[in-house]
Amino acid sequence: MSxxxxxxxxxxxxxxxxxxxxxxxxAEFSAWWRLWFEQxxxxxxxxRHRYSHGVLTVEPGYEDLDDDG
Amino acid sequence: xxxxxxxxxxxxxxxxxxxxxxxxxxxxxxxxVRAIISSGQAVVWHRMSEASKDGDWIVRxxxxxxxxxxxxxxxxxxxxxxxxxxxxxxxxxxxSAHLExxxxxxxxxxxxxxRPPRLSPARLAALWRxxxxxxxxVIGILDLIALKLTQRERDYPxxxxxxxxxxxxxxxxxxxxxxxxxxxxxxxxxxLLAPLASERPLLATIPCAQETLEAALDHERRELMRRDQRRxxxxxxxxxxxxxxxxxxxxxxxxxxxADQHRILVECCAQQLPVVVHVD
Numbered sequence: 001m002s003x004x005x006x007x008x009x010x011x012x013x014x015x016x017x018x019x020x021x022x023x024x025x026x027a028e029f030s031a032w033w034r035l036w037f038e039q040x041x042x043x044x045x046x047x048r049h050r051y052s053h054g055v056l057t058v059e060p061g062y063e064d065l066d067d068d069g
Numbered sequence: 070x071x072x073x074x075x076x077x078x079x080x081x082x083x084x085x086x087x088x089x090x091x092x093x094x095x096x097x098x099x100x101x102v103r104a105i106i107s108s109g110q111a112v113v114w115h116r117m118s119e120a121s122k123d124g125d126w127i128v129r130x131x132x133x134x135x136x137x138x139x140x141x142x143x144x145x146x147x148x149x150x151x152x153x154x155x156x157x158x159x160x161x162x163x164x165s166a167h168l169e170x171x172x173x174x175x176x177x178x179x180x181x182x183x184r185p186p187r188l189s190p191a192r193l194a195a196l197w198r199x200x201x202x203x204x205x206x207v208i209g210i211l212d213l214i215a216l217k218l219t220q221r222e223r224d225y226p227x228x229x230x231x232x233x234x235x236x237x238x239x240x241x242x243x244x245x246x247x248x249x250x251x252x253x254x255x256x257x258x259x260x261l262l263a264p265l266a267s268e269r270p271l272l273a274t275i276p277c278a279q280e281t282l283e284a285a286l287d288h289e290r291r292e293l294m295r296r297d298q299r300r301x302x303x304x305x306x307x308x309x310x311x312x313x314x315x316x317x318x319x320x321x322x323x324x325x326x327x328a329d330q331h332r333i334l335v336e337c338c339a340q341q342l343p344v345v346v347h348v349d
Contacts, residue, residue: 030087054165055304060312
């Protein structure tokens, strides 16, 4: 997995993983995403009061968590 | 309507099943397309990133279709999070509905809108037409770029990566976040700059030094973020009544199945949540 940023490609989403995602097979990509998702459950307590989309960013009363933007 | 890049190759069934959000989409869309995968999971679908914990859908403003989606969620033990109900009245006003459930060790969050920001009614209608036979239906790159122009700084690198998929010079000039790519495209298609500058004012600065264009891109991003912040702020302000009622609301629906939660939330919102919100 390359971790180098392609020359001249600024403003890219450049996680190490992102560089090869387009070249994975469906099975590889699915397995990868699933592993990431399972590991990401460990942070559920940290985003318990947050929203990712829509017209809310945090639950009322948790505005101190609102660090988007 | 600008040209879309090619749709991703159809995924294999096991690919759909291993992502619980894609599998959930199949249930939402049994017999009819009711919910289009959007935002984070659409980014996953387009192979841009694996890092999205939540599922987001654009849903039809149809009471029966929403009842079907609620029934699918109820079977899985979903409960409401604070927010608007999954109901045509509020969704049509631009509100979002948020639910979640546990699938073994996995927390699945499901977010719904019917009027996604920055998609015109014509674009939205075209999206429904385009995806009506898809399995799963997934928002395309251009519409996804529009959705990702949010108040969150972290969405803009994703926009930049999505724009990398574009091949049409006009689309690149409309959406790229890369000064290098914009200057390179402009050098070969200078005739497009003047007509497109009315849509994207920073194009009027070309030809210019790369640093100048980079500064213009930063300014544009901040303006886009401020615009979305104003939209969110308008909804949060309009939610004040519901926020005050939150304690009583959650006490009333605690431990109840989703159908009861939905009825309680709708009754509360009828008193506390305006349907129409004016955004400056």
